[in-house]
Amino acid sequence: MSVFNSSRLQDKTVLVTGASVGIGAATAILFAKAGSNVILAARRKEQLEAVKEQCIAAHKQSGVQAGGKFATVKLDVSDKKQIDSLLDNIPEDLKKIDILVNNAGFVLGVERVGEISDDDVEAMFSVNVFGLIKLTQLLVKDFKARKTGHIINLGSVAGREPYAGGSIYCATKHAVKAFSGALLREVVDTPIRVTEIQPGMVETEFSVTRFRGDKTAADKVYEGLQPLVAEDIAEEIVWAASRPPHVNIAEVFVLPVNQASPTINYRGAK
Known part of the structure; x- marks a missing residue:
């Protein structure tokens, strides 16, 4: 708990998308430890x-008296109607959300341009x-009305530097970076904070999904080095959220120590 000031997060209500596994799950659990209310x-x-x-x-074990309200909502963020009705499916005492963690995201395949299916492009x-x-x-409309709020978007090293075999995923994460930057500028006259977290290699189900369930191929991505894990990124998210209200961590770019870019890494360390 020493990595962040948990008292600033007590009784805050956090919505985490993609919370069923990986970074999203780890983030929800860490917010729970900090005394937040969490919508998964x-x-x-x-x-x-x-x-x-x-x-x-995690909340019980922490001994923190604040927070401790948790709710789950089945949500496919690619379904516009489900987003439109989201607030109707959240318990009344959790409708005033303080922090949005836009974590849901994925990548499919390593096909090159000219070989990528339209369905994969549209899905990503x-x-x-x-x-x-x-x-x-x-x-953000509610955040502006209440003069509070923090939007945390999960970007990627792929949003900083494109690489072959990842054209569509890179394009989506470049879009997230541009959107986050524009939003940051648009809310500069408000107390709303905007943060983009940009991880490098993180070993979760992410690569298994990319290789369409082929775990052997997914494991090779991390061979010879120690990648980040979901809890590493969760710490960065919760740390950014726990800064004083006048402090905005606009970007966090975090890599394993043996990775320098999407294609530059050292694989003799493990």
């Missing part, structure tokens, strides 16, 4: 309920870009 949103309801139980346990943009923007637009 994702497509997989059963897994969400399991993470919710971990949040409850629908979740990584369109869903993030629509959910942000839904909540």
Whole structure:
């Protein structure tokens, strides 16, 4: 708990998308430890309920008296109607959201331009870009009215530097970076904070999804080095959220010590 000032997060209500696994799940649990109320949103309801139980346990173990309210919402951020009705599905005492963590996102395949299916292009943009923007637009209106709020978007090293075999994913994360930067400028006359977290290699289900369930291929991505894990990124997210109200961490670019870019790394360390 020494990595952030948890007292600033007590009784804050946090909405985390993609909270059923990986970075989203780890982030929800860490906010729970800090005494926040957490709304866990994702497509997989059963897994969400399991993470919710971990949040409850983490909150009890922390001994923090504040917060401790948790709710799960089945949400596919690529479905506009589901986002439109999101607030109707959140318990009344959690509707005043303080922090939005736009974590939902994924990558499919390593095909090169000319070989990428339209369905894969649409799927990645629908979740990584369109869903993030629509959910942000839904909540930023309330943030402005209440003169509070923090939007934390999950970007990527892929949003800083493109690489072969990742054209569509890189394009989506460049869009997230541009959107986050524009939003930061648009709310400069408000107390609303905007943060983009840009991880490098993080070993989660991410690569398994990219390789369409081929875990052997996914494991090779991290061979020979120690990648980041979900909890590493969760710490950065919660740390950024725990800064004093007048402090905005606009960007956090975090890599494993043996990675310097999407294609430059050292694989003799493990």
